[in-house]
């Protein structure tokens with residue numbers, strides 16, 4: 001593991017599709033992020049008890065509790081309310097965008113994922129977040 005991987009921001013991927021999970025994990029690592037993984041809302045809550053991520057990538061369609069319902073729960077909980085959540089959605093139509101933002105998500109990424117745009121979007125979100133805390137340029 002390189003130093004940048006060891007120190008990079010932690011992103012929790014909540015995604016039940018193994019192919020998407022593998023793709024997102026590879027993209028995150030390539031960009032110097034650490035990746036945590038959960039395949040359901042239940043697993044996500046377990047990961048959140050173990051470590052606080054800098055960002056959560058949230059698949060909207062999960063088995064059991066769906067991603068938007070989990071997002072509402074996390075945003076209602078003071079312990080997790082300030083963690084940015086980016087929805088991963090296969091349906092980026094306007095109605096769906098409204099539902100995603102109403103649930104409390106800070107942004108969304110359409111599937112299939114545009115790999116170049118995806119990395120840039122994460123950088124922007126995480127820099128915005130760190131802006132008030134650090135001066136990393």
Ligand code: MN
Nearest residue numbers: 016059061062
């Ligand atoms: Mn899914």
